[in-house]
Amino acid sequence: MTAQVTRKQMRTVFAETVIESLATDPRVVMLTADISSWFFWEVKKDFPDRVHNFGIREQAMIDIAGGFALAGQRPVVHTYAPFLVERPFEQIKIGLGHQDVGAVLVSVGASYDDPSWGRTHQAPGDVALLDTLPGWTVHVPGHEDEVAPLLSKAIAGDNRVYVRLSERANSEAVPVSEKFTVLRRGKAGVVLAVGPVLDQVLAATATADVTVLYASTIRPFDHAGLREAVAAAAPNVVLVEPYLRGTSAFEVTEALGDVPHRLRSFGTWRDREARVYGTPEEHDRLFGVDAESLADSIARFVG
Structure with a gap:
């Protein structure tokens, strides 16, 4: 009998790194x-002078991170996504962005990884919110083995980086790259899977004649990689992201500005509020990003 390997959570790998x-x-x-x-x-x-817990004072934590950066330090800042990006957004905008200093923000909880806590612990709009500010690199690892290389490179730099960790992970890691990775090739369209939704996408497209791209880095967006994939297939683009639906739609438009194309986006709702809290898998079905729902939607779109 083969021994079962116990996998680490992304958060554990983050702490070790x-x-x-x-x-x-x-x-x-x-x-x-x-x-x-x-x-x-x-x-x-x-x-003792380089590890600090600020309690539930997230705005102060971001401003102090900006102070550390101004002093030549490399701050790594961590908490749940809504408390890291949404609550202290003004401090991110001014304390980091306007002062043009760098930090590594590492979130956990993502869109609905821990739904039992309710809406207060959910931030499906975090990446879209950071898109309103210039100069951010955004990593969305889909497997625990992708965390360390992405995070180590971020810490070694001096720019502004957001690393969006998830409590859930794909069954296998994909070698990290700032470019999109081609996992399958097909002719009917191109499906881009971001981070931890890859398993659902692969299952949904198992019998579909589509190219599947994978991204663990979504900002900067690989315009050239998408153009190359679309050039070899029908110009039908499906975007599956583990946060607000259509977050990267404007990037697709930028990449294919001179190419007639069709786009369908999947992710959490942006036109209404989810007021029920079940398991993460139940939320997948609610938002239509489970494998069965994606298979039906993608087949109808590219067919």
Whole structure:
């Protein structure tokens, strides 16, 4: 009998990567707002001036991260997505963006990974909100093995980076790249899967004659990769993202501005509020991003 391998959660890999960076890079400072602070209790004994828990004072945490960046440090900032991006958005805009300093923001919870907490812990609009600000790189890993390489590179840099972790993951990792990875080739259209929705997309398109692209980095958007894929297939583009539906639709339009094409976007609703809380899988079905719903929608769209 083959022994079952226990997989780590993305959040665990994130903590291990930051702890290693604290030991090897004196610029790194770790800022938490209670969430996941327990990962860093031991390493704080070694670096008491570089590991900080601000409790539920997220606005102050972002402004202080900006201060660390102005002083030449590399702040890594972490909490649930709505408390990291939405609640302190003005501080992100001014304290980081307007001052043109860098930080690595690492969220957890994503759109509805932990729905039992209700709407307060959901942020399907986080990437769309950051799209209103210039200069952000956005990583959406779909597997725990994709987290460390993406995060290590982000920490080693000096720009503004958002790493969107998920409690759920695809069954297999894809080698990380800033370009879209071609997983299948077909003629009826192109399906772009972002991060942890890849398994649903692969299952939904198992018998479809479509090209499947995968992205663990969605900003900057790989315009050239999409153009190349569309040039070899029918100009039918399906965008499946694990957050607000149509978030990257404007990027598709930019990429294919001179190419007649059709676009269908999938993700969480943007025209009405979900007022029920079940399991993440039930939310997938509610928003139409489960494999069965996607298979039907994609077949009708490209067919």
